[in-house]
Amino acid sequence: MAYLDYAETVQTQATPIVKLLDAVLYHQGDDATMAYRIKSGVVMAYQIYSGGTRQITGFFQQDDIIGLEVDGAYADTAVMLSDGRLQPISRRQFMQDPHLQNELYANACEQLRSAQSLVLSLTRKCSDAKVAEFLLHLARPRRCGKGRDLIVLPKCRQDIADYLGVSSETVSRRLAAFKRQGIVEFPDRRSAHIIDFPALEARAGH
Amino acid sequence: MAYLDYAETVQTQATPIVKLLDAVLYHQGDDATMAYRIKSGVVMAYQIYSGGTRQITGFFQQDDIIGLEVDGAYADTAVMLSDGRLQPISRRQFMQDPHLQNELYANACEQLRSAQSLVLSLTRKCSDAKVAEFLLHLARPRRCGKGRDLIVLPKCRQDIADYLGVSSETVSRRLAAFKRQGIVEFPDRRSAHIIDFPALEARAGH
DNA sequence: CGCTTTGTTGAGGTTGATCAAAGTAAGTGG
């Protein structure tokens, strides 16, 4: 992405809109008119399949772009896991702006890579490593800080379970184990606080 | 993709090049100067991770575009599973041609969806369903034909296993079971021939 | 035809799903 210059693009865009906790950005199946660049907050996207199974397709944060579709309808539903600010990107803007097209393309490639890496994590690792990696994934943007920041967890354990493809009981057990081992603290059910990064990374298999 | 017109794009492209069985299109880590549109043949792409684990990132066929990278290096290695013809697409072409950019973007989105659907298959399904779905995936382009065509299988069972995230023994057992049940025939180790599509689809969970 | 590689088949152990029950937290109405 180094060869792109976004300055112009950014300036021509509308100011961010505010979305509150639990707000739905778009529904799976709706006409995909907008994409969103996340300025702050955490977003979760998921797909519902016939038979009731649900796959969480990702957790997104600052600078991620969601709602990418080539045509027709949104492939997933996106909801806010916290309050946040989002920059809407219309299809009209997209079609007119080559810089934006490049950026969206880059973002799609990045998400593709990330999905492939997810495949690896989910098929090769034991549940212990999956949960560890999940926590590290959510902690990623905050890693640079002084490490005291809280990680925003999904609304319920089942959300984590649906992302990792394990049962909610297993999520519980692994989180409890990390707590017992002094690697992670849980001030409440919606937040986590990593004490020992190296230990968690070791468990994630890094 | 309905709003795109490829006619012009296609005409300006070079004629396809021929690649033979086992030919390597590009290596993971190499400078990503070319993408390829597959005109015929089957391509397998994989990543090697530290620790020796390997993830097959996909099997590609006619009209798929591989070698998509935003910057720098190829994320995976691509090899021919059969003889085939490929249309090279240079970065220069890509940068100059808006139609081509759109097509590549569409392709990236499609691969993203396909990767997400793979995540679902690999985490939610039992090995039986995984192997069934794998066979159906490879059979996809031939489905419309009279159904007597042979499916080109990867070079060894381990390739399938690495794609599905199961052991090669499990692949063997599941394939043997399908054969025993009269759903699939195996003229030799490199090819399969689906007898009973509905039964296989039922096992894949469709 | 030996030798090597790959595939198949069997036995046993481990992981994680499932089922079930008890524990927590938050909301609701009296």
Added chain:
DNA sequence: CCACTTACTTTGATCAACCTCAACAAAGCG
């Protein structure tokens, strides 16, 4: 403010699926 409800989480016990290890068969190759 407190029972009561509801939804979620945690913990335990059981069981099935799949991995691992190992032996054997088949195929490829000099």
